[in-house]
Amino acid sequence: MGNTCAPVGSALPPRRDQLITAADTAPVPSFSGYGDSIIVPQAKDRMRELIEREQLPTEMKATLAGSLTGDMQRQQLLFQAMIDTWPHLSKALREVKLAVRNAPWQVNAWAPRGKKPTAASEKLARFVEDSIWGMKPDMIKGLKGFEGTLEEITLGYFMGHYVGEIHWQKESIWMKAGGETEVEGHRWLPQCSKTLPPRFYGYPYWDQDEDRLMLDRTGGEGMHEAFEDFPEHRFLVGVNGAHSGHPTIAAPLRALTGYWMAAVYGLKWLMQYAQLFGVPFRWAEYEAGDPTAKAEIMAMMRRIGTEGWAAFPKGTKMEFLNEAGGGSSLVQRELLKLADEQCDIFILGQTLTSSQGDKGSQALGTVHMQVRQEILKGVCDFAGEVLTHQFAPSIVALNYGDRRKDIPGIWAKFEAPIDEQKLAERDNALGILSGKVPVAKAWFYERHKLPMPAEGEELLVPEPQPVPEPPKLGPDGQPVQPDEDEDDEVAEKDPEKVAASEASHLPAELKALLKRMEKAAAKGGIIDADAIADLMGAAWINSAKKDVD
Template identity: 25%
Template structure:
């Protein structure tokens, strides 16, 4: 029984001939962003809902090209994923899985991975990205020879099959690419049709309103941003004098120079300052903030935030960590399904398809090593044992080379002066013994022994009743009050040392 692909077709043992060449992308564009209006935008989005992606794909491409902030936000999102460390792991521990892993590794690191990932991640704004793959036989293996990004405008979506077809002039209805002939990556910003899943669907209206405001702002600056030049002439001036005055006034705008009669006058009035520019700027900033929120999940690490602490921005990082992790996992799954599994099918047979290696991105949150070091210092001061190997791995400190030079502490551990919370806790721990030495009280040792040996509340109650006649509770109250006072002072001094206020 043949092994079937996700669309029910038998998986071949070698790339079909059509998968050994790359489809050509049409160089012609209609530039739908030119003169974009709300009515046209709504029509473009409706066509995409019906499966025709041509205008929507070109519009989204133009938006990214024409809006510098939007381009920067999307590049940040994509490059955060590409910049991760990637590795391959075997599907299982068996012999065949290891053999397949070695074969994949021979090919994997020679691929243009960064370019391939960048092309596939264009699914984030578009909702889908298709990269055609051409295969070649090198005498031992079928290996991917070249990749070419397919413009989403060339795709036709059929909802009944949940599948994208490649359209051409000869076949405008589209044709299915063969197994292994393309890597298809989808991005799902929301549930529903993949033609509506791209991030650009969320920012298209913001883009339109922002560029309306920008255009109006430019017009406003052109009309009201320059000072008015008013020429005044004597009522008795002739036609020739008035004409020369007009030419001089116009020349002031371009040349800042002019020659006029001494009987005429030119006055320059500053443009009126009102709230007009502020309206446009506030609208543009609002749109920018909303775009940053949609693409990066936050605004503090973009230039459009309303302000915020550095610590909070560090929490947000450049891309919110949950978005980065989701993007990386989705891309890893696509690379395995669309590239590594066809490689295994063509070289080892479709029956070993599930032994294709896993692509694993390493997504790690940045650690606050300074804070962790302070916590570990406190724990060590309280007597907790910490394995050295774990500590070196946690802080990225290699073991010293016996033959090489090493840096050593200025003071030996026993010579270091304890400060802060460590010293304060040590002081409080030894407070009971020192109080017994400085202020001996009859029956106190027996009381402490009873508390230490009691097996429960009732046992302690019986022991305390037995000791009651021999204990001076007035002296005990004074002793406890002194201990609490000393403990509080030790805590305050420790806090002052840790904060650096003691100099």
């Protein structure tokens, strides 16, 4: 029989920092990882994303209606053209993306309501947190880190769909055994993500199965059988709708397509108007029947628009006619203003960034910022749902097996604004600052978001030290020592001090008996004199025995 050798280090116990015990632990699934990226767009494919930046109403109507067939490319390209040619829309979306990127994102360990997370849940949360913040972007290849992924999901919130492929990286876990370094195991970490162009996914309309978003690896080559379900742990998918209709026709940005046309054509018409009426009209009269004079005057009129000078025969009458209407009342200008205001209202929930309003700028600004904050929270919740229910489970499953209960959550936690002045006024009114209402020191520091100083730590304002009383001086100027008899006389003048002095010399049993008698008297109870006498005698005997011992 041949000898069988176990791998090096197999007899050693598993590393404690790599184990998480749970009741529902399952085997870690096999996974090929980052090396075989599913979608690799070619350089020449970017020409397929070309779309007309200026569309007629009939063309836009056909684009919006065609999305119902499940072809997401034309509609998504239309949204990209809107962002590309409408500065106000680009600015508003950029504000939201930056706000989501800088939101207070946290990875929270799972725990039942009202209970603290277990050590295993905390360990999973730390692992997921280290994984997502360890993602590295690659600007050359268009790969996104965690922050860039947040921006892409935010854009998908308004465009209706987001699909991003996760690129994983395999790392080895090393350990020392027998003086040598050996590989103990491996772990899969998300390296980056890449947003898919809309031609790589869609809704097949000829399929008899359940209607759902599916992957097309061919990139829209027209092959119906190319659609497939998204592979597990390889993609992040976000779908958002402005109403309850099918996602293909519920994308929020569809509501701004009409205003985009107003912005694009309003700017074009305004430029044409400026070309026509920006320079005053020129009017010249010449003698009838003189074709030579007419030709010379017409040539001079053409040159005067660009050269600023002219020379006419004597007797020629020349007039300049200014445009009568004012620039503030132009219809083209109103179209641009209306489109920008509707864009701000739709994306940010307010128009403060473009117009202040007539009155009450401070109050109006407060209301607008509150509305804007609520919209940002909604976008963050959309991104958090994708990350919590897709990204975090994939990270955990590829490293610890399929788990259902203790998956950590990835959410942006916004703290409610606190009026510090009102908080301090309330503390003072309740008597917390004066000590009338006693509270814990740690609670007070936490309430006002202040760090509690550690013991021995240098304080900004040192605590005041107690000032000792000056000694009494005699006639000769020397300190007088306190007399014990004098202290006794002072104590006799104060009944409370006398009672306290006497009680301090009583045995412990008699002290307990006195407390019981005081409580009974305070409650109006009846005290049995014989029982009290027996108890006092017993207490005195017990105390005497202790003294002898």
